[in-house]
Amino acid sequence: MEVGFLGLGIMGKAMAMNLLKNGFKVTVWNRTLAKCEELVEFGATIGDTPAAVVKKCKITVAILSDPSAALSVVFDKDGVLEQIGSGKGYIDMSTVDDDTSSKIHKAVTTKGGSFLEAPVSGSKKPAEDGQLVILAAGDEALYEEAIPAFDVLGKKSFFLGHVGNGAKMKLVVNMIMGSMMNAFSEGLVLAERSGLNPHALLDVLDLGGIANPMFRLKGPTMIQNNYSPAFPLKHQQKDMRLALALGDENAVSMPVAAAANEVVYSYLNAFKKARSMELGDLDFSAVHEIVKIHKSSS
Numbered sequence: 001m002e003v004g005f006l007g008l009g010i011m012g013k014a015m016a017m018n019l020l021k022n023g024f025k026v027t028v029w030n031r032t033l034a035k036c037e038e039l040v041e042f043g044a045t046i047g048d049t050p051a052a053v054v055k056k057c058k059i060t061v062a063i064l065s066d067p068s069a070a071l072s073v074v075f076d077k078d079g080v081l082e083q084i085g086s087g088k089g090y091i092d093m094s095t096v097d098d099d100t101s102s103k104i105h106k107a108v109t110t111k112g113g114s115f116l117e118a119p120v121s122g123s124k125k126p127a128e129d130g131q132l133v134i135l136a137a138g139d140e141a142l143y144e145e146a147i148p149a150f151d152v153l154g155k156k157s158f159f160l161g162h163v164g165n166g167a168k169m170k171l172v173v174n175m176i177m178g179s180m181m182n183a184f185s186e187g188l189v190l191a192e193r194s195g196l197n198p199h200a201l202l203d204v205l206d207l208g209g210i211a212n213p214m215f216r217l218k219g220p221t222m223i224q225n226n227y228s229p230a231f232p233l234k235h236q237q238k239d240m241r242l243a244l245a246l247g248d249e250n251a252v253s254m255p256v257a258a259a260a261n262e263v264v265y266s267y268l269n270a271f272k273k274a275r276s277m278e279l280g281d282l283d284f285s286a287v288h289e290i291v292k293i294h295k296s297s298s
């Protein structure tokens, strides 16, 4: 199966590599073209533009940073729309809001192509290991056609119905994750400042009812102040922002998520403040630094 792949960031690189290692023919494009070279060593072909990739491949997958990147790759000059058409499928795996996804869906289908949104849950390591959870919605025939690729990329795929449902599911999940990360950071700081060993806290958490892979994976590195990016903080803040907007649209009050994103006691704008301190490219667990700063200054 020949697949086009747009976007070779942390996730895209790992995912495209998995496809190559599993026998797919992959044509890649990335805004910073130099990032394509590494994949060529593993058999990838480079497309000069998104349009060139779509022209060559029956199915093209994209995973890009945010709504504006997702729209730009489709609608700008040399973009996906220039070559999409009957018999071609476009699968956007970026985390975006349902409005963005719907705009892309409308444009692609107006030109006769088929569209699937398929954001993923799971971070750099699950992407490398082919253990993502795929949250697909849109064209069911394209979903069925993409199953061999999804089986390589993920451990489980969900088909959630019409376009927008995948985007919304992903935002709900990441809203919960962002709120949990704030609470976890506060717990680590509270343990340390009250004279407890934070490693003992991790052991206790891991044996109880709130044990989870995120605490297990991130806890030890957070204690070491190591925020090497797997899921960049700037993307987590984008997801909190989009989830809060979804809450607004549906008249759902989300004080915990709002607090995580906007106002938590006196460290206002936890995620936003972290961005302004240029922590945005670090892992989202770097929110821990903000909690620590606040706890020192209060």
Ligand SMILES: NC(=O)C1=CN([C@@H]2O[C@H](COP(=O)(O)OP(=O)(O)OC[C@H]3O[C@@H](n4cnc5c(N)ncnc54)[C@H](OP(=O)(O)O)[C@@H]3O)[C@@H](O)[C@H]2O)C=CC1
Residues within 6 Å of the ligand: 006, 007, 008, 009, 010, 011, 012, 030, 031, 032, 033, 035, 063, 064, 065, 066, 068, 069, 072, 073, 093, 094, 095, 096, 120, 121, 122, 123, 124, 230, 231, 232, 235, 236
């Ligand atoms: N990292 C993670 O753990 C997870 C991330 N996600 C989501 O997946 C998506 C990608 O994440 P990740 O790989 O971590 O992000 P990265 O920041 O590592 O990569 C972003 C990608 O988007 C491209 N890009 C950004 N702006 C534009 C633009 N205007 N036009 C064209 N291309 C652009 C970048 O190109 P360039 O190289 O030129 O900058 C790069 O390929 C995001 O939506 C994120 O929320 C979902 C699950 C897990």
Ligand SMILES: O=CC(=O)O
Residues within 6 Å of the ligand: 095, 120, 121, 122, 123, 174, 231
């Ligand atoms: O979107 C991030 C993730 O870990 O999932």
